[in-house]
Amino acid sequence: MILIIGATGLVGGLIARQLLQNRQDVRILVRPNSPYQPLVEAGAQPIFGDLKDPLSLAPALAGIDTVVSTATAGQRSGKDTIDSVDLAGNQNLIDAVARAGVQQFIFVSALGATPDSPVPLMRAKGMAEARLRDSGIGYSILALNGIMDVMLPWIVGGLARTGQPVTLVGEGRRRHSWVAAADVAAFAVAAIGHLAAMNQRLVIGGPEAVSWRDVVATYERVLGRPISVQTIAPGELLPNLPPVPGLADALSSVMAFLETFDSPIEMAETARTFGVRLTPLEGFVRQEMASAPSPRPDGLAHA
Secondary structure (H helix, E strand, O other), X not given: OEEEEOOOOHHXXXXXXXXXXXXXXXXXXXXXXXXXXXXXXXXXXXXXXXOOOHHHHHHHHOOOOEEEEOOOOXXXXXXXXXXXHHHHHHHHHHHHHHHHOOOEEEEEEEXXXXXXXXXXXXXXXXXXXXXXXXXXXXXXXXXXXXXXXXXXXXXXXXXXXXXXXXXXXXXXXXXXXOEOHHHHHHHHHHHOOOHHHOOEEEEEOOOOOEOHHHHHHHHHHHHOOOOOEEEEOXXXXXXXXXXXXXXXXXXXXXXXXXXXXXXXXXXXXXXXXXXXXXXXXXXXXXXXXXXXXXXXXXXXXXX
């Protein structure tokens, strides 16, 4: 049986649904107030627990062969913070998984995650990666190079759709290999029991490295009209965002971080090894523009 942690989020939900469609036995760690019922109706077995509560993890891990975790605090507030979830919560989970004798732990992380990162979320994920590697658990770390579905609708798509100006941090010319959430889920599912994924940190990106200027140009091409672009300096807050607590701080921090490096990734061999067909940027944008009118208000919290 496979345990999914973070199943009510974007990527975790896609992973759970793919596994259920493949007729796999899936258990999901959920909290009473989370929107887990659709996954139960699709065949998942729910069990209540919380990464912040170590005693709740052992029952969830009973009889589990593989754990897949996408959980993160993101920009949540209250008791769910980077320190309590991404740092202490992941430590609790790794320790519990080690005691349970699980065969494989698939941990969804980020390309820039290092224990000494200046970005709190990247630092917490980097520390979790280090603890996982030292735990003796068979692990597969998926180091993502930014999820299209999380960042692009907030920074460009939602504003461009309504004719508002797009704001970039810095010049927006650093190039990154954005990856679609559905492709991340496909890699996670393919990594289960795959020898090429065992005890490996797999860097996962999209089929092309693009700058924010390229992203804007793609939206312009799809929409068939120009998009006004303005820039702010790193450290300033992005304007025109929905009034979600912590959203402006989180997005502004990530955007400033992305302006410090380029991260092109050659994905052909990795995609071939795991049988994943990568979604191109324009394909993602066309799908986004044809679907829901705006990004979900808690998108960052559920990567």
